[in-house]
Amino acid sequence: MNVFDVQASLRALLPAERFLVFEELRTEVAAGGVKALQVVLPALPRKIGREQLPPELALEGDVSVDLGAWRACDAAALELLHVAQAGDDALRELYAHGDIEERAMVLRSLACRPVSAGTVALLGEVQRTNVQSHFEAAICDSNLVARSLGRAGFAQADLDRLVLKAAFLGIELVRLFDVHRHANPELSRMLQDLATEREAAGRAVWRDTARLIARAPTAGTLARLVGGLEHGDDGTRLAAAEGLDALLSRDRSQRDELHLYLRERLPREPRAEIRAALERALAR
Amino acid sequence: MRIFEPHIHMFSRVTDDYERMALAGVRAVLEPAFWLGQNRTTVGTFVDYFDTLIGWERFRAQQFGIHHFCTMALNPREANDDRVNQAVIEVLPRYLEKDGVLGVGEIGLDDQTKKEEHYFLAQLALAKKHDLPVLVHTPHRDKKKGFQRCIDLIRDAAFPYERVLLDHGNEETIKITRELGCVSGFSIYPFTKMDTNRMVAIVKEYGVERMVINSAADWGVSDPLMVPKTMVKLEQAGLRPALIEQLVWGNPVAFFSQGGRLDVARLEQPANIDRRQTFEGNSVLRGQDPDA
Numbered sequence: 326m327n328v329f330d331v332q333a334s335l336r337a338l339l340p341a342e343r344f345l346v347f348e349e350l351r352t353e354v355a356a357g358g359v360k361a362l363q364v365v366l367p368a369l370p371r372k373i374g375r376e377q378l379p380p381e382l383a384l385e386g387d388v389s390v391d392l393g394a395w396r397a398c399d400a401a402a403l404e405l406l407h408v409a410q411a412g413d414d415a416l417r418e419l420y421a422h423g424d425i426e427e428r429a430m431v432l433r434s435l436a437c438r439p440v441s442a443g444t445v446a447l448l449g450e451v452q453r454t455n456v457q458s459h460f461e462a463a464i465c466d467s468n469l470v471a472r473s474l475g476r477a478g479f480a481q482a483d484l485d486r487l488v489l490k491a492a493f494l495g496i497e498l499v500r501l502f503d504v505h506r507h508a509n510p511e512l513s514r515m516l517q518d519l520a521t522e523r524e525a526a527g528r529a530v531w532r533d534t535a536r537l538i539a540r541a542p543t544a545g546t547l548a549r550l551v552g553g554l555e556h557g558d559d560g561t562r563l564a565a566a567e568g569l570d571a572l573l574s575r576d577r578s579q580r581d582e583l584h585l586y587l588r589e590r591l592p593r594e595p596r597a598e599i600r601a602a603l604e605r606a607l608a609r
Numbered sequence: 610m611r612i613f614e615p616h617i618h619m620f621s622r623v624t625d626d627y628e629r630m631a632l633a634g635v636r637a638v639l640e641p642a643f644w645l646g647q648n649r650t651t652v653g654t655f656v657d658y659f660d661t662l663i664g665w666e667r668f669r670a671q672q673f674g675i676h677h678f679c680t681m682a683l684n685p686r687e688a689n690d691d692r693v694n695q696a697v698i699e700v701l702p703r704y705l706e707k708d709g710v711l712g713v714g715e716i717g718l719d720d721q722t723k724k725e726e727h728y729f730l731a732q733l734a735l736a737k738k739h740d741l742p743v744l745v746h747t748p749h750r751d752k753k754k755g756f757q758r759c760i761d762l763i764r765d766a767a768f769p770y771e772r773v774l775l776d777h778g779n780e781e782t783i784k785i786t787r788e789l790g791c792v793s794g795f796s797i798y799p800f801t802k803m804d805t806n807r808m809v810a811i812v813k814e815y816g817v818e819r820m821v822i823n824s825a826a827d828w829g830v831s832d833p834l835m836v837p838k839t840m841v842k843l844e845q846a847g848l849r850p851a852l853i854e855q856l857v858w859g860n861p862v863a864f865f866s867q868g869g870r871l872d873v874a875r876l877e878q879p880a881n882i883d884r885r886q887t888f889e890g891n892s893v894l895r896g897q898d899p900d901a
């Protein structure tokens with residue numbers, strides 16, 4: 326799988342002498358395989374650097390990845406894993422005995438590799454991690470989660486639990502590429518329960534809740550969406566308006582009732598972007 | 610003034626300690642691998658401990674802006690335990706290549722047995738091979754003799770003195786070490802062993818060249834703020850700020866830089882958790898239109 330040209334990206338990003346270091350390491354790992362990589366990997370952030378790659382959506386086959394989330398060392402690690410011919414066992418071993426940076430690099434590489442049993446195992450690891458940077462490295466800024474759905478050991482319930490954890494951590498839905506396509510009533514129930522719990526505690530609710538539950542309504546969804554139109558937080562109101570628009574685009578059975586609330590809110594809505602979303606929903 | 614705390618076992622401390630240390634100026638800590646209060650029975654528990662030091666513990670420190678480094682070793686006490694000693698030596702090389710591992714330690718002598726000497730020498734050889742300095746634990750009992758024995762072993766191994774930090778020193782040991790060219794470490798404890806007033810007296814007599822101070826805080830009665838507390842005493846005793854800074858920052862940074870892995874420029878900023886910065890979503894590309 327060749328999602329992006331690491332060598333070209335690093336050549337463009339790095340000063341010449343550091344790119345030379347990368348080429349030397351690449352040669353070393355090509356000769357020494359995974360054993361050599363065990364020694365080379367921990368030094369990559371220091372030797373290759375942590376500069377971000379420019380934002381660019383890399384698309385190849387069924388893979389999409391936002392390279393702007395990648396650092397120079399992440400890209401180098403992807404290439405070195407490739408030349409070391411690191412398989413599932415090597416990947417899991419490097420993760421298990423890696424330091425905090427090594428683990429992040431291994432996890433980020435998953436987005437550009439074919440989904441395998443090792444991918445599923447590492448998704449299980451990050452579901453249980455408390456290190457948010459590791460969760461994000463695996464879950465965010467690519468379509469890995471959606472792409473893994475249906476593999477042995479990664480069913481809808483597993484995807485739902487990852488999304489719930491993202492909601493728990495306040496990670497934006499747009500960073501979980503394609504996940505919204507897999508909205509389902511059980512996930513909606515989980516998200517609504519989390520929202521209710523947060524509200525009872527006087528804490529902020531994940532703004533993207535409305536965007537997901539609107540795609541797979543369950544008991545309480547309509548009231549939460551309509552209530553969101555009156556929320557004091559702009560982001561929450563926008564999500565509610567967009568959620569209602571999405572809901573009406575696929576199910577018009579309660580169109581008249583919902584339009585009543587949308588029309589009631591529209592003249593009092595101060596934000597242009599939200600007014601536009603309300604008007605789109607009213608046009609359904 | 611920034612502080613590099615060169616010997617502390619955060620594994621056995623709570624997050625409040627990290628917070629108080631950060632507020633007191635601690636920018637970086639060095640955590641030597643050590644004995645956990647009771648012996649381990651299999652090498653697997655060492656491996657898990659080493660993985661914690663380079664992973665979870667580093668994450669905990671970063672949450673408070675503190676850079677976390679460590680040294681790796683088979684400690685002198687468990688060097689006596691045949692269930693684990695040789696097996697730990699065999700897993701060490703991989704950990705000695707980790708980027709945040711700045712030395713081999715704590716090695717040295719505790720009960721001053723033959724086995725301790727054997728594994729001390731084996732780990733001096735590893736330090737040479739991996740181009741790292743060593744952090745040497747010296748015995749708390751029969752200290753002067755044990756101290757001298759450590760030095761004899763280092764000399765016989767032809768290990769360079771400037772790459773040796775002889776820790777847990779006192780008024781007696783400084784007389785031995787000051788001429789050797791190695792770094793002298795002083796562990797300041799709240800009630801026992803070395804205390805702040807004695808430390809002030811040592812600095813007044815010997816200066817701060819090739820000297821570091823630490824709290825050696827662990828799961829026992831100890832105080833992770835001993836370095837900042839000693840700094841206050843030193844200032845009150847009239848020591849110039851530049852010399853205090855050399856003692857708590859310049860000296861430990863210089864010592865642990867010798868392996869070539871300590872990126873001093875990164876210490877200029879507090880540690881941060883390496884997460885993607887997002888500002889209202891505008892640095893994030895969408896996989897596609899969410900409403901598609």
Ligand SMILES: [Zn+2]
Nearest residue numbers: 641643715825
């Ligand atoms: Zn110690």
